Amino acid sequence: MREEFLITRQGRQYVLFAGLLDEAHARGLRSIETELLQVPEEANGMTAIVRARVEMEDGRTFSGLGDANPQNVGRSIAPHLIRMAETRAKARALRDAVNVGATALEELTDGEESPPVEEARSRRPRPVEEAPPGEGGSEAGRRGGRVRRSQLELLRTLAVEARGENGVERLERHIGKPLSELTREEAEAWIDRLTPAGGRE
Template identity: 45%
Template sequence: MSKFKTQKVVKLQGKEYVLFEGLLEVTHENYHLMGFSTDLIQLPTEENGMTAIAKAIVTVKDGEDVKQFSGIGDASPSSVNRMIAPHIVRMAETRALGRAMRFLTGFGTVFEELGDVEKENKPQKKQEKTVEKKKEAPKASQAQLNKIEKDAKALGLSAEEVYTHLDIDSKDVKKTDASKVIKFLKTNEAKELASKEEDSTDSGSISDDDLPF
């Protein structure tokens, strides 16, 4: 944990990461910066996966003491986003300087040291969406079910007949289903359904003329 503070941070998944710019600002404000030096110790080639490695040394004067802090940074197309991919060497140098300065200041991981944040976050976003989809819709309230029973009965229907007509599982009525049914029972279509059911009942009854004796 660093004793220094900076507003130049990025919050990611609940954690704060200091930006290279903020780290540089803190170093300038709190130390007599005598100089930086960087050395490219590995050029990016196809054989090494286009990975560049740089070493950086930060020299400061702290009171009467001259102190040096070093850091190693690497970068490759797989550890940076698409915009940075053409600038692998510069990113390796930036990461090396960032590590050297965070050893000096006591900060944790520098934001620029992270990999392709956009790529790494995609699976998590997808997972969050999957979890949201799996959330079960709320069930209908008892008040909704009672109203459906009452309104259906007023039309001469049973609630079961209405659910069947609307292709709703009567054993698992959701809140949205119940709202749909309540609205339906106020329509002319519901009245027509009631008439059909009544006609069907009448046609199924036996009159005296149908008796064999």
């Protein structure tokens, strides 16, 4: 697994779905098929369940189940339960296919791995003027180098989870510049602020 697709938060490592897919293609991914097992409705607590099946070129197959309901996804994702369940199912099947034990970032809001949605949403970033040293383009911040791709992907995901579909734009306005222009130190600080407490140890 390429390092750019791995994220470490408080001693726990996560992998990006894009990384799982990239690794699977590198190892000979032949196909991914998904099947909707349960349509979300009031009778089942609005829970969508999807099964994914991954086939590799050598004939091996791997499967995974993914579920999503309003209690284990962020508010902005709630209208897209089937899509999230499918993503989680594919992530779990791909993890087995490429032998990755780390939880996929897309699974972070799964059950006990995350706090209640409102708790996570309440962890808002401090205003820019309160940012710690090194985050405002200082010499120390510049020494950290440009934001890594993995940091950028994680920040975008966390922004959408915390602030809705236009979360990236709102976060960039709050910070005062595009996420792609952050230093590594700045990105790390904002990731810490936006990461749900359930993703920490």
